[in-house]
Amino acid sequence: MNIAYWIVAGLLALFYFYAGTMKVIRSRDQLRPMMAWVDRMPLPVVRALGTVEVLGATGLLLPPLTGIAPSLAPAAAIGFVLLQTGAIAVHLTGEDRRITLNLGLLVTAAVTLWLATAR
Template identity: 60%
Template sequence: MMIAYWVIAALLAVVYLYSGGMKLLRSKEQLRPAMTWVEHTPLFLVRVIGFFEVLGALGLLLPPLTGIAPWLVMAAAIGLVAVQLGAIPLHLRRHEVNVIALNLVLLVLASVEIWLGTIWL
């Protein structure tokens, strides 16, 4: 279970650090080609989503590595599930079918990570 945890945590961390970092650091104009939904979303909200994505990624990695507050692993995974539960309806409303598959994969991986995160408790 430990290997499965780290493989999934690494995958999720790469995706969310990249995606969240882009949302935190880039302008709307820079984000628009890859994320068309930002056009109709306040920049503040885009930044908040990015912050929670980066926070979730760090929450999957740092507590097991440091041994500090291992319960944060479960909180981070639950938070990433919540991010996807918000993203899926958004993309469905916008008829962005090509993105929904990725959202579903990320949702499943974060859900599995909730269960695998119990090894740290």
């Protein structure tokens, strides 16, 4: 289970660290081709989501790696499940109905949560 956690959590953290960093540093025009929903959100909200994603990615890896507050890893996974639930709702209420990636991330976060608590 430990190896499976590190593989799944590592890939999830890598994705969220990249996506979050892009939301924090790129302009709305640069984000639009990848994320059609950015026009419906104020830019500070997009930046805040990016910050949450970077912090969550760190929370998946750093606590179990250091042994300091390891309960933060399942909390980060729960946060990503909730984040993707909200993302699916945003996509479905707008014109962009592509939720395949969001469903995949939701399932991956749920598996990460299961692996984090099954150790």
